[in-house]
Amino acid sequence: MTVPSRTLPPALLLVGLGGALLSSSILAGATLLLAIAGGVFIARKSPYKAGWDTPKELRLLHFAFWFFVLVSVCSWLFEGFDYEGSKTLGSHARFLVFWPLVIALSYIGLRAQTMFVALGLVSLSAIGAFISALASQLWSVDHLLTMRFGGGINPISFGNLALLGGILTLVGASFFLRTGKRVPAALFAVAGVSAAVISMLSETRSNLVALPFLLLVCLPLVGKKARIAGLILIPVLLALAIVSGDRMAQSVQALMNGGTLDNGMAIRLEVWGLAWDMFMDHPWTGVGLGGYTHVIESAVANGDATQYLLTCCSGHAHSDFFNNAATSGIPGILSWALVIFIPLAIFARHLFSKHLPTAHLATAGVLVSVGYFFFGLTEATFNRNLFLTFYLLAIAGIASALFHELSASYVRQRNRKVSATIITKNEEAHIADCLKSARLVADEVIVLDSGSSDRTAEIAREYADVVEVTDWPGFGIQKQRALEKATGEWVLSLDADERVTPELAREINHHLADPDADAYKLPWAVTIYGTRLDFGRSGRAPLRLFRREGVSFSDALVHERILIPEGRKVKTLRGRLTHYTHRDFGHSLEKSAKYAWLGSLEKHRKGKKTRTMLYPTLRGLMTFVQVYFIRFGFLDGAVGYLTAVTYAQVTFNKYAGLWTLSREERSNKARE
Structure with a gap:
C-alpha cells in the first residue's frame, strides 16, 4: 500500500465529517472522493489481495442501503419517471456508494482513534460556526439568543447534527480517557458539551425528544453505580433543556394549559394526515417520489389543505416514516426500517464488549442509528442531502473501524486444555485439513472412525492423538463415545467437513484465556460450488465449543444435540466455522x-x-x-x-x- 493510498481515505473522512456543519458541499465532495478511492481499490482487488475477509455484517449493511435505493427506483418507475421524483431519487442514490466507502476505509485499516477524531471535528465545526456568528454580531450573545441559531444552514439540520456530534464527541472523550490519553479526553469533553449546548440554540424540538435516548445509549460505557446516577441525571438534563428553550417551553406550557399546538406542530400533523391518506390509498406502491408533491399541490389548490404547505412541506412529509409510507408504501416503510435498524442491531451486539475500542465504536454506531430514528420522527432526514450523506459516511466509517478493531482485539492465549473430537467415515478428502485446523485451538485431537473403506483412518493417525475404528450406532451415540475419551477441560466437537479459520482460532484462544461463558456457538460459513455463503444456509451458529463437565450428546440418529446443564451461559462468537458440505x-x-x-x-x-x-x-x-x-x-x-x-x-x-x-x-x- 502506497503512502497516498494509506493517508488519503482518513484525510477525506476527517474533512467530510469535520466540514459537515460548515457546508454540505464539503461533506458531499469528500464522500465522493472517498468513494472514488474505494472504487479504485475494488478495481485493483487490493483488499482481497491483502487477505481481507469480508465481514458478513458489512454485506448486510450494504444490502440495507441498496434496498433503500431500489425501492426509490421502483417508486420512480411506477409513477412514470416524474421530474420531481427524479430529484429525490438523485439524493437517495448516494446510498449506492456505501460499499466503495467501506472498502476504502477497511483497506487502510481505520482505527477507533481516527474515527473519534473525525467525529470530534463535528463538534469543533459547531463551535466554530457559533464563534463566527458571535463575532459577526460584535460578540453580542443576547442577539443570538433571540433567534433560532443554525450556523448558516437550516436550524433543524444544524441542531440535530450538532447534538449528535456533541454526544459522539463525549463518547470519544470516554475512549481517550480510558485508554490513558487524558489531555485529548479533556478537550473532547469540553468540545462535546459545548456542541450539545450550542445545538439547543437551534430550538429544534426533535433534539429534546432524542436527547434522553442518546444519553441512555451511553450508559453501558460507565460503571453500574454511574449508570444509576445517570438514570437520575438524564431527566434533570432534559428538564433543563426544555426550560432553557423558549420555543419548547411555550409549547409544553400551552399544552398543559389546555391550549392548542403551535403553528409548526399543527402543520406537521396536517401533512402527516395527508401522507397517511396517500399510504392508505396506495399501500403497496405509494403515490411515487414525485406523486407526493403533486398530491399536496392538488390538495392546496382544492382548498383541502393549508396554503402554507406549499412553502414548507411540498417536497416531503417532515417525517421519515410518513414520507416513505406515502411515496413508496409498505416497501418504503420496510426500506426505512432496514436502513435504521440493521445498523442498530449490528452495533448493539457489541455494546458491552470488554474491548474498549469495540465498545466505544459500537456505542457510536448505536447513537447514529438511534439519533436518526428520533430525528426522523419529525423530519424527513433521508430526503435532505446533508442528513443523508452524514448518515452514510458516519455508518460506513464506524462500521469499518469496528470490524477492524474486532479483528485486532483477539490477542490473548488460552490457558485451558482443549480436546477436539471428530467422527468420520470415508472422509479422506477432508480429514487432513480438518485436523490441521483443529490443532490451532486443541491440545488433544480424538478421531472415531466408523469403518471407512478409504484412507481416512490412516491419514487421521498422522495428525490425531487418538484414532479408533468402531461400528456405526448413529450420530448422537458416536459423538458421545468421542466425548467420553476427551480429557480436556473444554471440548471442540467438529465434523470432518468443517474447518476452524485462523481468525476463529484466534478468537477461541482469546476467549479461553478467561472464558465469559460455559459454551460457545460457532457461526457456519457454508462453502459449496466454489462460493462461501454468508447468509441463508450459513444463517445458523451450531454449538461446538463447551466446558466438558456435565455435558452429553443426545442419542439422535441425525441432527444430534449437545445437552448443556441448566444455568450455564452460552454465547455466540463472530469467527466463521467453514463448512464444506458437498463435493459436487x-x-x-x-x-x-x-x-x-x-x-x-x-x-x-x-x-x-x-x-x-x-x-x-x-x-x-x-x-x-x-x-x-x-x-x-x-x-x-x-x-x-x-x-x-x-x-x-x-x-x-x-x-x-x-x-x-x-x-x-x-x-x-x-x-x-
Missing part, C-alpha cells in the same frame, strides 16, 4: 437423501406422525422462505437460491418419509 451436486443429492431419511426415522422413533402430504409440502415451502428470505439467502446469489431449494427439498423428503412410515404403521395395525 451429485454428492449433495446423495447426502441430502440420506439425512432426510434418517430424519424421518428419528421422528418416527419419537412417535411423531403426519397424516397428509399437505404438511410436508407446507414445511418444505416454509423452509425455503426461512432460508432464502428470512435468513437473507438471496444475498448469496444463484448458489444461495440453489441451496434454499435443496434445503427445502430435504425438509419435504423428511416429512414425506415420515408420512410413508406413518402410513405403513397404520396399515400394519389394520391387518392385525
Whole structure:
C-alpha cells in the first residue's frame, strides 16, 4: 500500500465529517472522493489481495442501503419517471456508494482513534460556526439568543447534527480517557458539551425528544453505580433543556394549559394526515417520489389543505416514516426500517464488549442509528442531502473501524486444555485439513472412525492423538463415545467437513484465556460450488465449543444435540466455522437423501406422525422462505437460491418419509 493510498481515505473522512456543519458541499465532495478511492481499490482487488475477509455484517449493511435505493427506483418507475421524483431519487442514490466507502476505509485499516477524531471535528465545526456568528454580531450573545441559531444552514439540520456530534464527541472523550490519553479526553469533553449546548440554540424540538435516548445509549460505557446516577441525571438534563428553550417551553406550557399546538406542530400533523391518506390509498406502491408533491399541490389548490404547505412541506412529509409510507408504501416503510435498524442491531451486539475500542465504536454506531430514528420522527432526514450523506459516511466509517478493531482485539492465549473430537467415515478428502485446523485451538485431537473403506483412518493417525475404528450406532451415540475419551477441560466437537479459520482460532484462544461463558456457538460459513455463503444456509451458529463437565450428546440418529446443564451461559462468537458440505451436486443429492431419511426415522422413533402430504409440502415451502428470505439467502446469489431449494427439498423428503412410515404403521395395525 502506497503512502497516498494509506493517508488519503482518513484525510477525506476527517474533512467530510469535520466540514459537515460548515457546508454540505464539503461533506458531499469528500464522500465522493472517498468513494472514488474505494472504487479504485475494488478495481485493483487490493483488499482481497491483502487477505481481507469480508465481514458478513458489512454485506448486510450494504444490502440495507441498496434496498433503500431500489425501492426509490421502483417508486420512480411506477409513477412514470416524474421530474420531481427524479430529484429525490438523485439524493437517495448516494446510498449506492456505501460499499466503495467501506472498502476504502477497511483497506487502510481505520482505527477507533481516527474515527473519534473525525467525529470530534463535528463538534469543533459547531463551535466554530457559533464563534463566527458571535463575532459577526460584535460578540453580542443576547442577539443570538433571540433567534433560532443554525450556523448558516437550516436550524433543524444544524441542531440535530450538532447534538449528535456533541454526544459522539463525549463518547470519544470516554475512549481517550480510558485508554490513558487524558489531555485529548479533556478537550473532547469540553468540545462535546459545548456542541450539545450550542445545538439547543437551534430550538429544534426533535433534539429534546432524542436527547434522553442518546444519553441512555451511553450508559453501558460507565460503571453500574454511574449508570444509576445517570438514570437520575438524564431527566434533570432534559428538564433543563426544555426550560432553557423558549420555543419548547411555550409549547409544553400551552399544552398543559389546555391550549392548542403551535403553528409548526399543527402543520406537521396536517401533512402527516395527508401522507397517511396517500399510504392508505396506495399501500403497496405509494403515490411515487414525485406523486407526493403533486398530491399536496392538488390538495392546496382544492382548498383541502393549508396554503402554507406549499412553502414548507411540498417536497416531503417532515417525517421519515410518513414520507416513505406515502411515496413508496409498505416497501418504503420496510426500506426505512432496514436502513435504521440493521445498523442498530449490528452495533448493539457489541455494546458491552470488554474491548474498549469495540465498545466505544459500537456505542457510536448505536447513537447514529438511534439519533436518526428520533430525528426522523419529525423530519424527513433521508430526503435532505446533508442528513443523508452524514448518515452514510458516519455508518460506513464506524462500521469499518469496528470490524477492524474486532479483528485486532483477539490477542490473548488460552490457558485451558482443549480436546477436539471428530467422527468420520470415508472422509479422506477432508480429514487432513480438518485436523490441521483443529490443532490451532486443541491440545488433544480424538478421531472415531466408523469403518471407512478409504484412507481416512490412516491419514487421521498422522495428525490425531487418538484414532479408533468402531461400528456405526448413529450420530448422537458416536459423538458421545468421542466425548467420553476427551480429557480436556473444554471440548471442540467438529465434523470432518468443517474447518476452524485462523481468525476463529484466534478468537477461541482469546476467549479461553478467561472464558465469559460455559459454551460457545460457532457461526457456519457454508462453502459449496466454489462460493462461501454468508447468509441463508450459513444463517445458523451450531454449538461446538463447551466446558466438558456435565455435558452429553443426545442419542439422535441425525441432527444430534449437545445437552448443556441448566444455568450455564452460552454465547455466540463472530469467527466463521467453514463448512464444506458437498463435493459436487451429485454428492449433495446423495447426502441430502440420506439425512432426510434418517430424519424421518428419528421422528418416527419419537412417535411423531403426519397424516397428509399437505404438511410436508407446507414445511418444505416454509423452509425455503426461512432460508432464502428470512435468513437473507438471496444475498448469496444463484448458489444461495440453489441451496434454499435443496434445503427445502430435504425438509419435504423428511416429512414425506415420515408420512410413508406413518402410513405403513397404520396399515400394519389394520391387518392385525
